[in-house]
Amino acid sequence: MLGxxxxxxxxxxPLVHCITNYVTVNDVANILLASGASPxxxxxxxxxxxxxxxxxALVVNIGTLNARTIPAMFEAGKKAAALNHPLVLDxxxxxxxxxxxxxxxxxxxxxxxxxxxxxxSEIKTLAAGNGNTRGVDADVTDTVTDRNLYGAVSFVKHFxxxxxxxxxxxxxxxxxxxxxxxxxxxxxxxxxxxxxGTGCQLSALTAAFAAANPxxxxxxxxxxxxxxxxxxxxxxSRLRKEDGNMAFRDKxxxxxxxxxxxxxxGTSRYEIL
Amino acid sequence: MLGxxxxxxxxxxPLVHCITNYVTVNDVANILLASGASPxxxxxxxxxxxxxxxxxALVVNIGTLNARTIPAMFEAGKKAAALNHPLVLDxxxxxxxxxxxxxxxxxxxxxxxxxxxxxxSEIKTLAAGNGNTRGVDADVTDTVTDRNLYGAVSFVKHFxxxxxxxxxxxxxxxxxxxxxxxxxxxxxxxxxxxxxGTGCQLSALTAAFAAANPxxxxxxxxxxxxxxxxxxxxxxSRLRKEDGNMAFRDKxxxxxxxxxxxxxxGTSRYEIL
Amino acid sequence: MLGxxxxxxxxxxPLVHCITNYVTVNDVANILLASGASPxxxxxxxxxxxxxxxxxALVVNIGTLNARTIPAMFEAGKKAAALNHPLVLDxxxxxxxxxxxxxxxxxxxxxxxxxxxxxxSEIKTLAAGNGNTRGVDADVTDTVTDRNLYGAVSFVKHFxxxxxxxxxxxxxxxxxxxxxxxxxxxxxxxxxxxxxGTGCQLSALTAAFAAANPxxxxxxxxxxxxxxxxxxxxxxSRLRKEDGNMAFRDKxxxxxxxxxxxxxxGTSRYEIL
Numbered sequence: 001m002l003g004x005x006x007x008x009x010x011x012x013x014p015l016v017h018c019i020t021n022y023v024t025v026n027d028v029a030n031i032l033l034a035s036g037a038s039p040x041x042x043x044x045x046x047x048x049x050x051x052x053x054x055x056x057a058l059v060v061n062i063g064t065l066n067a068r069t070i071p072a073m074f075e076a077g078k079k080a081a082a083l084n085h086p087l088v089l090d091x092x093x094x095x096x097x098x099x100x101x102x103x104x105x106x107x108x109x110x111x112x113x114x115x116x117x118x119x120x121s122e123i124k125t126l127a128a129g130n131g132n133t134r135g136v137d138a139d140v141t142d143t144v145t146d147r148n149l150y151g152a153v154s155f156v157k158h159f160x161x162x163x164x165x166x167x168x169x170x171x172x173x174x175x176x177x178x179x180x181x182x183x184x185x186x187x188x189x190x191x192x193x194x195x196x197g198t199g200c201q202l203s204a205l206t207a208a209f210a211a212a213n214p215x216x217x218x219x220x221x222x223x224x225x226x227x228x229x230x231x232x233x234x235x236x237s238r239l240r241k242e243d244g245n246m247a248f249r250d251k252x253x254x255x256x257x258x259x260x261x262x263x264x265x266g267t268s269r270y271e272i273l
Numbered sequence: 274m275l276g277x278x279x280x281x282x283x284x285x286x287p288l289v290h291c292i293t294n295y296v297t298v299n300d301v302a303n304i305l306l307a308s309g310a311s312p313x314x315x316x317x318x319x320x321x322x323x324x325x326x327x328x329x330a331l332v333v334n335i336g337t338l339n340a341r342t343i344p345a346m347f348e349a350g351k352k353a354a355a356l357n358h359p360l361v362l363d364x365x366x367x368x369x370x371x372x373x374x375x376x377x378x379x380x381x382x383x384x385x386x387x388x389x390x391x392x393x394s395e396i397k398t399l400a401a402g403n404g405n406t407r408g409v410d411a412d413v414t415d416t417v418t419d420r421n422l423y424g425a426v427s428f429v430k431h432f433x434x435x436x437x438x439x440x441x442x443x444x445x446x447x448x449x450x451x452x453x454x455x456x457x458x459x460x461x462x463x464x465x466x467x468x469x470g471t472g473c474q475l476s477a478l479t480a481a482f483a484a485a486n487p488x489x490x491x492x493x494x495x496x497x498x499x500x501x502x503x504x505x506x507x508x509x510s511r512l513r514k515e516d517g518n519m520a521f522r523d524k525x526x527x528x529x530x531x532x533x534x535x536x537x538x539g540t541s542r543y544e545i546l
Numbered sequence: 547m548l549g550x551x552x553x554x555x556x557x558x559x560p561l562v563h564c565i566t567n568y569v570t571v572n573d574v575a576n577i578l579l580a581s582g583a584s585p586x587x588x589x590x591x592x593x594x595x596x597x598x599x600x601x602x603a604l605v606v607n608i609g610t611l612n613a614r615t616i617p618a619m620f621e622a623g624k625k626a627a628a629l630n631h632p633l634v635l636d637x638x639x640x641x642x643x644x645x646x647x648x649x650x651x652x653x654x655x656x657x658x659x660x661x662x663x664x665x666x667s668e669i670k671t672l673a674a675g676n677g678n679t680r681g682v683d684a685d686v687t688d689t690v691t692d693r694n695l696y697g698a699v700s701f702v703k704h705f706x707x708x709x710x711x712x713x714x715x716x717x718x719x720x721x722x723x724x725x726x727x728x729x730x731x732x733x734x735x736x737x738x739x740x741x742x743g744t745g746c747q748l749s750a751l752t753a754a755f756a757a758a759n760p761x762x763x764x765x766x767x768x769x770x771x772x773x774x775x776x777x778x779x780x781x782x783s784r785l786r787k788e789d790g791n792m793a794f795r796d797k798x799x800x801x802x803x804x805x806x807x808x809x810x811x812g813t814s815r816y817e818i819l
Binding site: 022025026029030033034038039040041042043044046047051054068125190238249250251253254255257258 | 295296300337338339340356366369371375410467468469513515517520523
């Protein structure tokens with residue numbers, strides 16, 4: 001089932017409009033291409049709505065937001081919502097500055113985002129108006145473990161319901177919920193936290209998967225999250241002793257490129273609560 | 274002959290001013306260094322003309338154009354034209370938004386670009402004022418094949434004549450013309466389309482080759498196009514089963530770095546029509 | 547001793563605020579993660595001071611400065627200075643344009659930077675108000691060799707004294723001085739000059755090392771410089787015949803990630819003058 005979601009990306013080649021940070025933008029473009037989708041980056045307010053209208057999905061990532069790009073996020077977001085495109089919000093660093101927190105909250109107030117993907121600290125910030133975000137990484141007190149799993153699942157379901165979205169909260173254990181059910185996903189490697197941009201890459205993948213699977217968005221988002229985790233595991237198994245985070249970064253994207261659907265399905269580890 | 278063009282880049286180390294998109298800028302810088310040239314990226318209007326004046330060539334790539342960088346493109350372009358530097362325009366995504374189409378056309382109206390490099394959809398847009406650009410990739414109906422080759426060659430020659438430029442239209446078959454003759458180049462691999470930025474990289478290479486070979490610009494541009502294609506073939510032959518677009522991207526640039534002139538000449542496949 | 551500086555980075559995971567150019571920003575983020583530190587990139591003036599206040603160090607790199615980001619450099623710099631954070635200035639291309647020269651000099655006039663890292667041409671420009679910068683590379687007449695070593699050491703010491711900073715002037719021979727003593731470091735490989743951004747990466751590393759070793763900043767900066775050089779040597783030894791600057795770039799960062807403290811100390815080559 002998750003494999004079918006990937007196959008649909010490969011068949012339909014969705015064009016994804018990315019308004020995303022300049023730190024990880026190249027990796028975002030390449031992982032979209034690796035998955036079978038196509039990227040277009042355009043953050044000028046003068047063209048944001050027009051570019052969105054020729055695409056199948058939009059991802060808004062606030063990782064290096066500024067006074068010039070924030071209006072483009074609103075313009076593109078409103079157009080994408082009007083066209084009923086899958087829109088993904090990645091509230092990078094919400095909680096780390098008032099600008100980030102307020103921009104993310106205003107985006108969610110003015111535009112309905114069908115998908116929101118972030119780490120637990122970012123999502124808590126959006127829920128509560130304050131958070132423990134340590135820069136762009138989740139605070140250690142926000143880690144989801146087997147001990148606090150049920151509380152975390154209930155929080156994510158509630159967030160999804162309140163915002164009429166699919167919430168994807170990723171970390172050691174990933175939670176993906178539409179408010180009624182919740183995928184609890186246990187793929188990935190802790191070493192992925194030492195690569196910049198695996199979260200940004202995942203947000204873009206999520207947009208591609210949602211675009212290619214419009215009638216089962218929850219499953220599509222869960223598939224994107226599993227794919228990133230499985231690619232992390234496959235890539236990790238291919239590392240040599242002298243490899244570090246750069247080799248790992250490249251091999252994850254290459255693992256998405258070469259991912260065999262059977263391996264993907266066989267290696268995905270999730271339950272639905 | 275093409276090999277001599279590469280040797281001249283390696284001997285003269287041209288400094289290339291790049292006003293280019295932030296998606297692929299790192300790869301653009303590294304492929305210039307791989308070829309023997311040096312990059313400098315500077316897109317502030319306050320310094321654009323001054324930076325251009327210490328360089329040997331300029332490439333203007335509109336991939337992530339915006340209200341801040343567009344004036345810098347004009348400033349740098351005018352200065353480079355006044356200094357008789359080789360200037361290359363890469364009209365990324367012309368046809369995908371009015372902002373891109375108009376900016377590219379205005380640049381060509383106000384400044385003579387000795388070289389224009391793009392895919393067929395972008396060049397058609399510049400010629401006709403409208404195009405079928407799908408995001409930043411050429412539309413499938415614009416693909417050059419053996420069936421429509423003569424028409425395509427005639428179109429490219431006409432475009433080059435009309436704009437007094439060398440037009441490099443790249444795709445499955447690459448066409449490079451100064452209006453009278455046309456190189457038809459059959460190097461490269463279709464998988465290069467699944468890497469972000471091979472076009473951007475080629476545009477920058479073209480500027481370096483033109484700067485190092487001022488007395489035979491047509492041949493220099495054709496050499497840059499062949500080099501990118503040959504590097505793609507060499508890199509592809511070095512891929513392992515688990516490699517994807519990231520490994521391929523890196524190996525293409527590494528193939529430029531390590532390119533042996535004899536291999537380059539022996540592997541180049543072109544005819545002149 | 548230098549090894550302890552690296553261990554302190556790995557133990558304390560300093561969060562480094564980077565206002566840095568968009569050419570090499572991804573590599574900067576990944577080398578910080580490779581060293582054990584964490585990056586956050588934020589260049590909007592609206593959040594610059596606030597982001598700095600949650601970090602342990604700041605690096606200001608003017609590689610792609612513009613009218614929007616320059617005020618953020620001043621805001622973040624002033625806040626970091628007020629909080630007594632280690633601040634590193636990387637005056638990329640000072641001397642290549644008036645905008646760069648004046649911005650770098652104004653930054654140093656208004657804010658005390660405890661660390662300044664650049665190539666000899668850039669530092670001479672800051673000292674004299676003019677320089678021989680060739681784009682973003684040092685001019686060949688500014689190369690430090692055994693012949694002009696004593697003059698160069700004396701210049702760097704004088705610069706450090708005059709600006710109450712640790713000056714790190716890197717090139718074939720690296721000089722790191724606080725005004726009284728000077729590390730003369732002979733690690734690294736000339737081929738590192740054919741990768742974009744090794745200087746930017748080093749400046750960010752320097753900030754992380756200074757943050758993790760506040761009571762011995764001179765040694766910390768020297769350790770960062772040695773680490774970059776040793777990583778370059780280790781990476782170079784791992785290159786295969788077909789590898790070029792992209793493989794080398796990745797392997798340097800991976801060598802930082804996997805660096806064994808004993809290897810680091812055993813391979814560091816420096817004297818103190």
